[in-house]
Amino acid sequence: xxKSISKNVTIIFVVFLISFLVVAESQKFSRNLSQRSLGxxxxxxxxxxxxxxxxxxxxxxxxxxxxxxxxxxxTAATGFGDITMIDNPLTIGPERTSRLVGRAQxxxxxxxxxxxxLLMAMNYVFVEGKYNGSTLSILGRNPVMxxxxxxxxxxxxxLFRFSRGYALARTHSFNMSNGDAVVEFNVYVLHY
Ligand SMILES: *[C@@H]1O[C@H](CO)[C@@H](O)[C@H](O)[C@H]1NC(C)=O
Ligand SMILES: *[C@@H]1O[C@H](CO)[C@@H](O)[C@H](O)[C@H]1NC(C)=O
Ligand SMILES: *[C@@H]1O[C@H](CO)[C@@H](O)[C@H](O)[C@H]1NC(C)=O
Ligand SMILES: *[C@@H]1O[C@H](CO)[C@@H](O)[C@H](O)[C@H]1NC(C)=O
Ligand SMILES: *[C@@H]1O[C@H](CO)[C@@H](O)[C@H](O)[C@H]1NC(C)=O
Numbered sequence: 001x002x003k004s005i006s007k008n009v010t011i012i013f014v015v016f017l018i019s020f021l022v023v024a025e026s027q028k029f030s031r032n033l034s035q036r037s038l039g040x041x042x043x044x045x046x047x048x049x050x051x052x053x054x055x056x057x058x059x060x061x062x063x064x065x066x067x068x069x070x071x072x073x074x075t076a077a078t079g080f081g082d083i084t085m086i087d088n089p090l091t092i093g094p095e096r097t098s099r100l101v102g103r104a105q106x107x108x109x110x111x112x113x114x115x116x117x118l119l120m121a122m123n124y125v126f127v128e129g130k131y132n133g134s135t136l137s138i139l140g141r142n143p144v145m146x147x148x149x150x151x152x153x154x155x156x157x158x159l160f161r162f163s164r165g166y167a168l169a170r171t172h173s174f175n176m177s178n179g180d181a182v183v184e185f186n187v188y189v190l191h192y
Contacts, residue, residue: 040162040192048187050090050101052169057178062088067109078116083109090124094172094182102126108142118142120151124187134158136189138167153189165189 035041055062069081090102106122124136135158140151149169156163165188172182 043190043192045188045190048185048189050092050185050187051094051098051172052104052183052185053089053091053096054086054181054183055088055096056084057175057180062086066107075113078112078114079110080113081110083107086122090126090185094184096182099128101128102131106138111141112143116144118144131159134160136160136163136165136187140167142169144171153187156189156191160189160191163189163191165191 053062056065063084063086065082066085067081067083069075069079075081085107086104088104089096089100090104092099092101103125104122105125106120108118108120108122111117111119118141120138120140120142122138124138126132126134126136134156136156137154138151139154142149142151147170151167151169153163153165153167167188168186170184170186172184174181
């Protein structure tokens with residue numbers, strides 16, 4: 001009798017000790033990993049080229065002004081503070097009907113008092129081939145009147161985990177009568 005009680009006590013103690021160790025393990029805040037354990041082998045450099053359709057007019061607009069800031073004499077020319085939400089198509093060629101490779105989702109806002117300088121905060125969401133579902137995040141300045149604008153790629157998801165790079169934007173066409181624009185993007189990205 002006394003023997004079996006002491007056996008039970010031992011078992012309870014062992015179970016308690018194990019659960020304590022498991023809890024201690026699961027509560028560890030950080031650990032060191034090898035890159036290989038996440039499947040990260042060699043970093044590579046890729047170049048992507050596509051066309052961004054900023055459609056502001058008509059019933060199928062994909063760029064919609066969501067905030068119009070109070071105008072002052074100082075900001076009238078640049079629309080300082082205006083915010084546009086976009087879900088713009090990205091296509092393989094400059095025609096709107098050419099193959100869709102992704103979308104640019106996010107916002108741009110006029111962030112410069114004295115010239116046309118936009119703050120771009122957007123994600124490219126790709127649908128093409130093996131990149132389907134992977135994203136790249138862009139956060140940068142877009143002085144739209146310059147011939148070439150450079151914006152940093154600050155990260156990504158899916159095939160673009162741990163990515164970094166830059167995007168070069170060139171206006172391909174701008175329709176003066178309705179404000180629609182087609183912008184060529186060349187994107188250079190380091191990823192695994
Ligand atoms: C991770 O590795 C560094 C350098 O080798 C070491 O100083 C650090 O203690 C390790 N951290 C953990 C949580 O093991
Ligand atoms: C808008 O989209 C609809 C549905 O896709 C299409 O039928 C229509 O022709 C488009 N309108 C314009 C002006 O592009
Ligand atoms: C804004 O500009 C208008 C026309 O140029 C002028 O009459 C007005 O005084 C200006 N207002 C301010 C606050 O500077
Ligand atoms: C991309 O992935 C979605 C969801 O996983 C799927 O429905 C769609 O058909 C795929 N598109 C292409 C072009 O592979
Ligand atoms: C520019 O916009 C106008 C008005 O919507 C349209 O009639 C015209 O076809 C557009 N031009 C081009 C080159 O798309």
